[in-house]
Amino acid sequence: MTNRRSFLTGAALIGAGMVTKAGAASLPEAPVQSSAATQPPLMPPNGRPYNPVVTLNGWTLPWRMKDGVKEFHLVAEPVVREIAPGMTANLWGYNGQSPGPTIEVVEGDRVRIFVTNKLPEHTSVHWHGQRLPNGMDGITGLTQPGIDPGKTFVYEFVAKHAGTFMYHPHADEMAQMAMGMMGFWITHPKDPSLHAVDRDFVFLLNSYDIEPGSYTPKINTMTDFNLWTINSRAFPGVDPMVVRRNDKVRIRAGNLTMTNHPIHLHGHTFEVTGTDGGWVRPSARWPEVTTDIAVGQMRAIEFIADEPGDWAFHCHKSHHTMNAMGHQVPTMIGVDHEGVAEKIGNLVPGYMVMGDKGGSMGGMQMPLPENTLPMMMGDGPFGSLDMGGMFTTVKVRDGLARNDYKDPGWYKHPKGTVAREWTGELPPAPRAPGAPPAKPDEVMKVKRDGDMHHNH
Ligand SMILES: [Cu+2]
Numbered sequence: 001m002t003n004r005r006s007f008l009t010g011a012a013l014i015g016a017g018m019v020t021k022a023g024a025a026s027l028p029e030a031p032v033q034s035s036a037a038t039q040p041p042l043m044p045p046n047g048r049p050y051n052p053v054v055t056l057n058g059w060t061l062p063w064r065m066k067d068g069v070k071e072f073h074l075v076a077e078p079v080v081r082e083i084a085p086g087m088t089a090n091l092w093g094y095n096g097q098s099p100g101p102t103i104e105v106v107e108g109d110r111v112r113i114f115v116t117n118k119l120p121e122h123t124s125v126h127w128h129g130q131r132l133p134n135g136m137d138g139i140t141g142l143t144q145p146g147i148d149p150g151k152t153f154v155y156e157f158v159a160k161h162a163g164t165f166m167y168h169p170h171a172d173e174m175a176q177m178a179m180g181m182m183g184f185w186i187t188h189p190k191d192p193s194l195h196a197v198d199r200d201f202v203f204l205l206n207s208y209d210i211e212p213g214s215y216t217p218k219i220n221t222m223t224d225f226n227l228w229t230i231n232s233r234a235f236p237g238v239d240p241m242v243v244r245r246n247d248k249v250r251i252r253a254g255n256l257t258m259t260n261h262p263i264h265l266h267g268h269t270f271e272v273t274g275t276d277g278g279w280v281r282p283s284a285r286w287p288e289v290t291t292d293i294a295v296g297q298m299r300a301i302e303f304i305a306d307e308p309g310d311w312a313f314h315c316h317k318s319h320h321t322m323n324a325m326g327h328q329v330p331t332m333i334g335v336d337h338e339g340v341a342e343k344i345g346n347l348v349p350g351y352m353v354m355g356d357k358g359g360s361m362g363g364m365q366m367p368l369p370e371n372t373l374p375m376m377m378g379d380g381p382f383g384s385l386d387m388g389g390m391f392t393t394v395k396v397r398d399g400l401a402r403n404d405y406k407d408p409g410w411y412k413h414p415k416g417t418v419a420r421e422w423t424g425e426l427p428p429a430p431r432a433p434g435a436p437p438a439k440p441d442e443v444m445k446v447k448r449d450g451d452m453h454h455n456h
Helices: 021-025 173-178 340-347
Strands: 064-066 069-084 087-094 103-106 110-117 126-128 152-158 163-168 183-188 199-208 227-230 241-244 248-255 261-265 270-275 290-293 298-304 309-315 378-380 383-385 391-397
Touching: 103 110, 163 173, 163 248, 163 270, 163 298, 183 199, 183 248, 199 241, 241 248, 248 261, 248 290, 261 298, 290 298
Parallel strands: 069 110, 103 183, 199 248, 241 391
Antiparallel strands: 064 069, 069 087, 110 152, 126 163, 163 183, 199 227, 248 298, 261 290, 261 309, 270 298, 309 391, 378 383
């Protein structure tokens, strides 16, 4: 739910002396979002018409129209974000959530954004990708002084070009970005029929390093993050993208992590139709099923959702579809530790050996420390789903009512269309040259070198 927070009555929210009572009256409200669930698209109550986007596990910031200017109020502040059921994080964000709310405007709109700083240190907001006057670019020290705690700054410019943008601080940025300060910005085309789609999803890719049992990201981490998230949510905390069969679908993702993410869609082919630089000319597009999104980049992909089902959508770096546990764990495939668990169990109650038949724990989980997520934790219709992190689904369905995009549950496969166990006769299994003779139920006796240490 969106709560209203008035800056007339909420005097404590504004630093002393910065905004006078008369001044406060001229500020638009700063709505606050308390839920991490995907909010329905915000239909524009005034201004020029457009087709609103859906922010996955997020929301769009309402505005006030004043003398033909769209006025928004962002409040930079500490927030508590649920990463997935069972884990919350102390992050920094805007208006109650991290990422902050999506800002949606129309090409040619004059936009005024009030930014109130409730963080313990100075901040600024950079409007990534926008063409604007240099002094509105939000670079602390270069184009403006930092916004000190308790102060409110105003940014104002014309949203000149339709497209997909982001916002984030350029102020103590290693800390502020690592703490979750970022948001999405959509400038819709003047003509709503241009680039029109039926479903338009947006989200940021982000990452955190939060030790199991703690709540605050380690901001000095450079590459070895343990939570890979979509809009600061890890699967199964990421909502599905629900579409009707034959909908034209656009998904826009911005990458504000420290590494690239090859984003992969199952069951369909798509084209990259936009970047943060603008729309890609149709003659310059080619079919893809994976597109790499580099750091600081945005990609808009489009496809016709013509195959019903629950289609995986995820980063193709396998460690990015894992959650916090499972890092710095040695590879144990082929290591026979029969009896070992029992011995360790005497020393460490609840100890469980990780995957001597591979990594999958087959639904078993070690007792976890407080406030963390098992490395793979989803439950699917066929059992445990061995993925977490930057993973969700595109659910394509026949027969959804128009504008009814609530989660329809798992796909019901037509008879005879699910992979199944072969129960007929089997030929003798071939052996690789030099392989030891087979014994029933023998696991391979190979220890891989080293441990699972990795740099993402
Ligand atoms: Cu990734």
